[in-house]
Amino acid sequence: GAGVSQTPSNKVTEKGKYVELRCDPISGHTALYWYRQSLGQGPEFLIYFQGTGAADDSGLPNDRFFAVRPEGSVSTLKIQRTERGDSAVYLCASSLGLAEETQYFGPGTRLLVL
Amino acid sequence: GENVEQHPSTLSVQEGDSAVIKCTYSDSASNYFPWYKQELGKGPQLIIDIRSNVGEKKDQRIAVTLNKTAKHFSLHITETQPEDSAVYFCAASIGGYQKVTFGIGTKLQVIP
Numbered sequence: 001g002a003g004v005s006q007t008p009s010n011k012v013t014e015k016g017k018y019v020e021l022r023c024d025p026i027s028g029h030t031a032l033y034w035y036r037q038s039l040g041q042g043p044e045f046l047i048y049f050q051g052t053g054a055a056d057d058s059g060l061p062n063d064r065f066f067a068v069r070p071e072g073s074v075s076t077l078k079i080q081r082t083e084r085g086d087s088a089v090y091l092c093a094s095s096l097g098l099a100e101e102t103q104y105f106g107p108g109t110r111l112l113v114l
Numbered sequence: 115g116e117n118v119e120q121h122p123s124t125l126s127v128q129e130g131d132s133a134v135i136k137c138t139y140s141d142s143a144s145n146y147f148p149w150y151k152q153e154l155g156k157g158p159q160l161i162i163d164i165r166s167n168v169g170e171k172k173d174q175r176i177a178v179t180l181n182k183t184a185k186h187f188s189l190h191i192t193e194t195q196p197e198d199s200a201v202y203f204c205a206a207s208i209g210g211y212q213k214v215t216f217g218i219g220t221k222l223q224v225i226p
Contacts, residue, residue: 033213033214040219041219042118042120042216042219043158043203043214045213048213055212056212058213059213091158101146101163101207102160103148103160103214104160105150105157105159106157107155107157108156108157
């Protein structure tokens with residue numbers, strides 16, 4: 001079946017601009033996660049949704065970052081007033097939720113802020 | 115919060131040899147330890163996981179061990195093949211359906 005998909009695969013923007021990154025989880029997965037991976041580092045947790053609600057947003061670095069999942073499926077990560085330090089790969093993962101632990105990752109969106 | 119240390123950062127082995135990657139974690143409440151393999155340009159893929167009520171788990175050429183007392187866990191790959199070349203991440207979480215804390219990664223190169 002289809003895995004986690006993310007669009008766009010690459011995004012180049014200028015400092016100060018607004019960007020949206022989209023994640024389509026595996027059908028039926030109630031839990032959705034966003035991570036950020038800088039070059040040469042492991043993924044860092046940003047936010048976790050269970051259904052439509054953000055169960056844990058403790059990893060969001062500041063108020064320029066926001067994520068939504070209005071219908072409990074697709075999620076959008078929004079970054080306002082982008083900075084060069086926001087350049088990274090943004091990974092999305094999903095899991096069945098509840099007690100299911102395996103997180104399935106998408107290929108990521110490579111964001112470059114010039 | 116949880117902190118996961120991973121070493122070595124790079125590892126080169128001859129094809130057919132074994133590879134071992136070691137990790138430590140800080141939060142004694144962590145009870146789920148997945149290992150991920152990431153190939154260039156792709157997202158991480160789960161290869162094996164272990165829960166805190168188990169000391170060892172094996173799946174073909176891959177095995178993981180967990181020492182809860184010492185807060186150590188390790189990945190062992192036997193009979194390595196060139197296609198095992200990738201970056202491997204250890205991780206820890208309090209119940210895997212919450213946020214996962216990753217190590218820095220180990221770049222494994224298997225030399226034919």
